[in-house]
Amino acid sequence: MTDPYRVLGLSPGASDDEVKKAYKTLAKKYHPDVAGNSEEAARKMQEINAAYDQIINHRADYSSSSYSGYSGYSSSYGYGQESAEPIELRAAVSYINARRYREALNALSSIPPEKRSGRWYYLSSYAKAFSGDSSGAISDISIAISKEPGNMTYLAFRERLMGRRTEYTMHTGNYSSSPAGLCSSICLSMLFFRFCCCMI
Amino acid sequence: MFGYLTADVGQMQKEEKAEYKAHYCGLCHVLGEKYGKTGMAALSYDMAFLEMLLADLTDSKAEEGMEKCVTHPLKAHRYVCTGCTEYAADMQMLLAYYAAYDDAEDEGKKQKLQKLGRFLPELREEYPRQDEAIVSALKRIREEEKKGAKDPELMARLSGSMISEVFAMDPESFFADDLRALGFGLGRFIYLMDGWCDRKKDSKKGSYNPFSSDARWEDVKEMLIDAAADAGSAFERLPLDQHVPILRNIIYSGIWMRTRREEKNGDD
Numbered sequence: 001m002t003d004p005y006r007v008l009g010l011s012p013g014a015s016d017d018e019v020k021k022a023y024k025t026l027a028k029k030y031h032p033d034v035a036g037n038s039e040e041a042a043r044k045m046q047e048i049n050a051a052y053d054q055i056i057n058h059r060a061d062y063s064s065s066s067y068s069g070y071s072g073y074s075s076s077y078g079y080g081q082e083s084a085e086p087i088e089l090r091a092a093v094s095y096i097n098a099r100r101y102r103e104a105l106n107a108l109s110s111i112p113p114e115k116r117s118g119r120w121y122y123l124s125s126y127a128k129a130f131s132g133d134s135s136g137a138i139s140d141i142s143i144a145i146s147k148e149p150g151n152m153t154y155l156a157f158r159e160r161l162m163g164r165r166t167e168y169t170m171h172t173g174n175y176s177s178s179p180a181g182l183c184s185s186i187c188l189s190m191l192f193f194r195f196c197c198c199m200i
Numbered sequence: 201m202f203g204y205l206t207a208d209v210g211q212m213q214k215e216e217k218a219e220y221k222a223h224y225c226g227l228c229h230v231l232g233e234k235y236g237k238t239g240m241a242a243l244s245y246d247m248a249f250l251e252m253l254l255a256d257l258t259d260s261k262a263e264e265g266m267e268k269c270v271t272h273p274l275k276a277h278r279y280v281c282t283g284c285t286e287y288a289a290d291m292q293m294l295l296a297y298y299a300a301y302d303d304a305e306d307e308g309k310k311q312k313l314q315k316l317g318r319f320l321p322e323l324r325e326e327y328p329r330q331d332e333a334i335v336s337a338l339k340r341i342r343e344e345e346k347k348g349a350k351d352p353e354l355m356a357r358l359s360g361s362m363i364s365e366v367f368a369m370d371p372e373s374f375f376a377d378d379l380r381a382l383g384f385g386l387g388r389f390i391y392l393m394d395g396w397c398d399r400k401k402d403s404k405k406g407s408y409n410p411f412s413s414d415a416r417w418e419d420v421k422e423m424l425i426d427a428a429a430d431a432g433s434a435f436e437r438l439p440l441d442q443h444v445p446i447l448r449n450i451i452y453s454g455i456w457m458r459t460r461r462e463e464k465n466g467d468d
Binding site for chain 2: 019052099101138174
């Protein structure tokens with residue numbers, strides 16, 4: 001697979017800001033308004049989009065060996081599981097890979113509650129997380145984990161979900177009048193201690 | 201439910217403040233041009249946020265001007281309009297109409313609804329997707345309210361689904377889903393914050409409120425952080441490079457201004 005950083009003309013380890021700037025510059029260059037409706041430009045645009053998506057959205061997957069990059073989603077189930085898998089779950093995976101999360105949730109909802117496996121809850125959690133329902137995502141991944149306690153993929157995904165909250169509070173720390181009492185419950189690290197001007 | 205996406209101005213650089221204000225005035229300018237006084241009265245910071253966000257994302261070209269206006273009649277001030285200002289203005293009108301519709305149902309205030317209603321047919325025709333999302337979410341919210349449901353998360357998600365379509369200006373865009381997730385998180389946040397801030401007023405008037413009387417701030421705060429964190433994470437996924445400090449200020453600090461005010465007043 002091509003190095004997504006190279007697609008954007010960057011060296012690996014470039015910062016998010018650099019990735020975003022590079023993406024925008026290239027996106028402008030290959031925009032139909034500038035480049036016309038050529039096939040070449042459209043293909044280039046797809047490459048740039050995929051590279052951006054891979055760096056920004058799948059970084060965790062990219063750097064860990066349990067996944068493999070952009071198509072990592074399906075590949076983590078690549079060991080013959082698919083054939084035994086209900087068609088609704090396979091459809092959900094395709095939708096997720098196409099970033100069509102609501103359709104993924106639709107496909108999943110056709111499986112009756114008593115037949116929902118750990119994997120069902122994982123896929124549901126994944127689709128919810130990317131369509132904005134984080135509390136639903138957290139509750140679903142917890143069920144997935146309770147059904148298959150040793151599954152590293154599920155555990156890693158829960159970490160990632162919880163990481164959002166930590167990241168958010170880290171950012172709020174940059175503002176001296178950070179949300180009142182915000183830190184009191186989730187100030188986990190000494191690093192942020194000095195920002196904890198908890199008023200409650 | 202307007203006015204929650206404001207900036208924490210005290211934490212802004214001078215240039216950032218000027219830029220923010222110029223975009224706000226640009227939105228007002230377009231509202232006035234297209235919808236007259238009714239449009240200008242509907243102006244809110246929420247859609248100024250949306251305009252700056254979309255303009256940055258799409259690298260929309262900015263056009264500047266100087267003008268005197270009704271609220272600042274003496275001194276001419278700078279305003280900035282982009283290719284996204286009209287969209288933000290249109291969404292402002294659509295949302296304002298449905299907010300007025302809600303008020304009319306609740307309190308029988310019909311005048312504002314009539315004024316805004318004049319523009320509805322055109323807006324509906326141009327934005328059927330957004331309109332449909334708002335109408336269906338509001339319908340569900342009404343149903344749940346009638347049942348007296350005390351499920352703030354469910355209600356907040358409905359509100360989120362409505363705002364998420366408003367944020368997705370171009371559904372074909374590669375970033376449409378990230379915009380939806382951002383709108384969803386902010387819509388959830390606004391609903392929860394609004395419900396929490398209004399709970400005393402609602403209880404006095406006997407109006408519906410999603411929180412039960414024994415709801416605790418600690419629990420509400422968890423829900424708010426969750427919604428805000430979702431918005432924050434979607435925001436950070438977008439390739440933005442023009443107004444990031446201003447937009448971050450709003451997402452990470454400005455949206456909490458109301459709780460700070462409440463606490464100052466000794467409400468909590």
